[in-house]
Amino acid sequence: MEIDPDEVPSMYRTLAGAVVPRPIAWVSTTGPDGTDNLAPYSFFNVVAVDPPVVMFAPVDDEGSPEGLKDTPRNVRRSEEFVVNVVTESVAEAMNETAATLPAGESEFDRAAVTRADSTVVAPPRVAESPVAFECSLYEMVDVGGSSMVLGEVEWVHLDDAVTTDGKMDVEKLDAVGRLSGSLYATTDDRFSMERPP
Structure with a gap:
């Protein structure tokens, strides 16, 4: 099978089905009315180490104000957000936060997720998540029908349970991928290969 992207209605299924598993950014923001928003995005990754920058890319929403969903709209306004890592223990709660809620309702409350104070940004983080990156907006870029949000990591919360000798230990993080x-997939089935010189 060959695909010409110009000849199909959408490339979503091909891209989302072949680029797997994708890490999930469980992004918390706070709206101008004080409502805490929490939404998952599987178009997410690390962009740079120095400065430390992560990205997530929500699809635009023509039916919403400014053509953006709550999360990117909140980020554009406040220039702050938190990326919470999704693990198997919070996967069902993460899925609950994908629901479309009326204005003024918080996904934290819908999914019975605990808010934890952040250190340097205003939006709360997810207390149940073992890894959380507090971010400031680095840049927001329109890419076709999506908005790529780049965030500089300003503070990191690591649960001691996912560290060894004070460092992140991937063997201890039961992350979930889309x-x-x-x-979805878990990351507990692992193998090792030595990189060639």
Whole structure:
């Protein structure tokens, strides 16, 4: 099978089904009315180490104010957000926060997720998440029908349970990744290969 992107209605299924598993940014923001917003985004990754920058890319929403969903709109206004890492223990709660809620309702409350104070940004982080990156807006870039949000990591919360000798230990983090549709994957089935010189 060959695909010409110009000849199909959408490349979503092909891209989302082949680029797997994708890490999930569980992004918390605070709206201008004080409502805490929490939403998952599987178009997410690390962009740079120095400065430390992560990105997530929500699809634009023509039916929303400014054509943006709550999360990117809140980030544009406040220039702050928190990326919470999704683990198997909070996967169902993360899925609950994907629901579309009426204005003024918080996904934290819908999913019974605990707010924890952040250190340098205003939006709360998810207390149940073992890793949280407090971010300031580095840049927001329109890319077709999406908005790529780049955030500089200003503070990191690491649960001691996912560290060894004071460093992040991937063997101890049961992160969840997005596949396609309603399929997800865990990262507990691992293998090792030595990088060649």
